Amino acid sequence: MSIRGKAHIAGAHEHPDRKIPDKSIAQVHAEVAIGALNDAGLTMRDVDAYFCAGDAPGFGPVSMADYLGLRNLRYLDSTETGGSSYLTHVGHAAAAIAAGKCRVALITLAGLPRSQPGQRPDGVRRSAAPEAGFESVFGPTTVSMYALAARRHMHEFGTTSAQLAAIKVAASQHAQHNPRAMLPVPVTVEEVLDSPMISDPLHRLDCCVITDGGGALVVVAPEVAAGLPRQTVKVLGHGESPKLADNGRIDLTRTGAVWSGPRALEEAGVTHADIDYASIYDSFTITVLQAIEDLGFCDKGKGGGFVADGSLLAPHGRLPFNTDGGGLCNNHPANRGGMTKVIEAVRQLRGEASAAVQVPDCELALAHGNGGSLGTRSAAATLILGREDA
Amino acid sequence: MTAPGILRPAPLPAPAPPVNAETKPYWDATARGQLLVTQCADCQALIWYPRAHCPDCASPRTRWLPVSGRGHVYSYTVNYRGEGPYQGCGPYVLAYVELDEGPRMMTNIVEAGPEALQVGMPVEVVFHDTGEGSALPRFRPA
Numbered sequence: 001m002s003i004r005g006k007a008h009i010a011g012a013h014e015h016p017d018r019k020i021p022d023k024s025i026a027q028v029h030a031e032v033a034i035g036a037l038n039d040a041g042l043t044m045r046d047v048d049a050y051f052c053a054g055d056a057p058g059f060g061p062v063s064m065a066d067y068l069g070l071r072n073l074r075y076l077d078s079t080e081t082g083g084s085s086y087l088t089h090v091g092h093a094a095a096a097i098a099a100g101k102c103r104v105a106l107i108t109l110a111g112l113p114r115s116q117p118g119q120r121p122d123g124v125r126r127s128a129a130p131e132a133g134f135e136s137v138f139g140p141t142t143v144s145m146y147a148l149a150a151r152r153h154m155h156e157f158g159t160t161s162a163q164l165a166a167i168k169v170a171a172s173q174h175a176q177h178n179p180r181a182m183l184p185v186p187v188t189v190e191e192v193l194d195s196p197m198i199s200d201p202l203h204r205l206d207c208c209v210i211t212d213g214g215g216a217l218v219v220v221a222p223e224v225a226a227g228l229p230r231q232t233v234k235v236l237g238h239g240e241s242p243k244l245a246d247n248g249r250i251d252l253t254r255t256g257a258v259w260s261g262p263r264a265l266e267e268a269g270v271t272h273a274d275i276d277y278a279s280i281y282d283s284f285t286i287t288v289l290q291a292i293e294d295l296g297f298c299d300k301g302k303g304g305g306f307v308a309d310g311s312l313l314a315p316h317g318r319l320p321f322n323t324d325g326g327g328l329c330n331n332h333p334a335n336r337g338g339m340t341k342v343i344e345a346v347r348q349l350r351g352e353a354s355a356a357v358q359v360p361d362c363e364l365a366l367a368h369g370n371g372g373s374l375g376t377r378s379a380a381a382t383l384i385l386g387r388e389d390a
Numbered sequence: 391m392t393a394p395g396i397l398r399p400a401p402l403p404a405p406a407p408p409v410n411a412e413t414k415p416y417w418d419a420t421a422r423g424q425l426l427v428t429q430c431a432d433c434q435a436l437i438w439y440p441r442a443h444c445p446d447c448a449s450p451r452t453r454w455l456p457v458s459g460r461g462h463v464y465s466y467t468v469n470y471r472g473e474g475p476y477q478g479c480g481p482y483v484l485a486y487v488e489l490d491e492g493p494r495m496m497t498n499i500v501e502a503g504p505e506a507l508q509v510g511m512p513v514e515v516v517f518h519d520t521g522e523g524s525a526l527p528r529f530r531p532a
Contacts, residue, residue, distance in 0.1 A: 130441065132407075133409065133413055134439040134495070136405075137404075137407045138484055138498050138528075139473070139474070139476035139498070141469060141472070143469070143471065147467035147469070148465045148467050148484065148485070148486060151465045151466060151509065152464065155509040197470055199469040199470065200467050201467070247437060247438060247493075248439075250486065252464075252486070
């Protein structure tokens with residue numbers, strides 16, 4: 001059984017704000033839920049499946065379902081894989097819809113890390129993890145775990161800081177066309193390299209922004225999509241995979257995209273050459289580089305050259321990416337970038353990206369997320385999405 | 391109980407790890423200046439991080455095994471922004487060390503300036519007392 005074409009994304013909404021000092025996290029979940037349902041032309045009463053991750057406050061998906069007023073639920077999923085959770089949710093929702101378990105799935109994300117720094121979501125208790133004592137005592141931070149991966153990639157493949165910087169430069173070129181972007185001013189390779197070192201070899205500008213905000217998606221059955229006024233986007237393929245530390249055999253240069261990418265492409269029945277646009281999770285520049293290689297857009301170890309020659313620039317690069325400016329320049333709500341990856345892919349397929357970066361005749365998009373840490377344990381999820389007529 | 395001459399004063403914060411029934415033998419050994427891993431009694435795999443079953447073959451029969459404490463740097467980073475116990479401690483080196491016996495473990499590199507660090511450099515274990523009956527296995531140039 002395949003999910004190919006058996007579910008559509010009918011609604012997508014990104015919270016417009018990047019700093020939200022005067023609202024609760026639950027409130028932002030509700031705002032984006034309403035935004036996505038309005039986009040789809042549906043209401044809370046139509047929703048029969050609810051998906052959320054560890055950023056949702058309270059008891060799994062139940063507190064938020066209650067808060068939102070979702071009275072007709074028959075399917076719940078609170079899979080928590082960090083920033084990739086929401087791509088995973090789209091895949092799970094499509095599978096549930098294809099199996100007849102539900103017809104209208106709502107997925108929400110929200111968080112306020114800019115206004116409320118240092119607060120971990122309820123659903124994330126890493127201090128209780130079995131590995132915690134063997135790692136946390138040495139002072140790993142989010143940035144430093146990605147820095148370890150970047151260092152090893154440089155050692156094995158000769159990747160340079162300037163090549164990593166080219167990823168930020170491309171994102172910033174796109175962000176200048178997004179009036180809501182947190183960092184709307186284009187930067188140069190030199191400016192990235194001159195920004196303060198956070199965890200060697202990653203500079204401040206190798207990192208994503210920290211923003212309040214959120215996003216939501218509505219995934220529906222084809223017969224529901226057929227009755228809606230808005231253009232929808234077809235879910236064509238989905239793949240996911242954790243990447244484990246694997247009993248002391250940790251490999252910092254490869255991610256779960258090695259497995260999630262081929263699964264998604266195979267299910268969709270498409271190849272790399274068919275992909276018109278890619279949303280690629282960009283918590284850090286190295287996250288993008290490894291994903292591009294592991295998804296197979298270039299040979300392993302050749303990502304540095306690939307990104308340095310302008311391949312990522314929209315609308316005419318070989319692989320136009322993150323045309324909203326991505327997590328690197330636009331938005332990284334709740335410290336989780338998967339939701340906005342799907343939302344920008346939906347915009348591209350609907351022809352609703354910013355005009356300067358809209359990929360002409362965009363028919364097939366890939367959206368990829370990587371949650372957790374490249375330096376320890378992570379979870380990859382890849383979606384292949386198609387225009388309604390794809 | 392600590393053995394004088396083995397435990398060294400910590401130049402870095404040395405937060406005490408969470409210890410439970412499964413991991414207590416490991417941490418008790420660190421306080422004696424000994425680095426242990428677990429080993430599967432059936433498939434003989436070394437197990438890192440230590441645990442009571444074998445993640446390679448699912449055997450519930452494992453035993454504690456001392457290792458040499460020697461290895462080389464698999465990757466490292468100089469982190470300028472510590473958090474939690476490391477907040478404000480200044481730059482420090484987070485690393486993965488590949489033990490001579492095979493497993494790659496997270497640790498800190500100490501007694502080496504940033505300019506001396508290289509992937510592949512040989513290192514040996516030192517133990518930094520947490521003050522709570524355990525010590526952190528860190529590594530210095532060998």
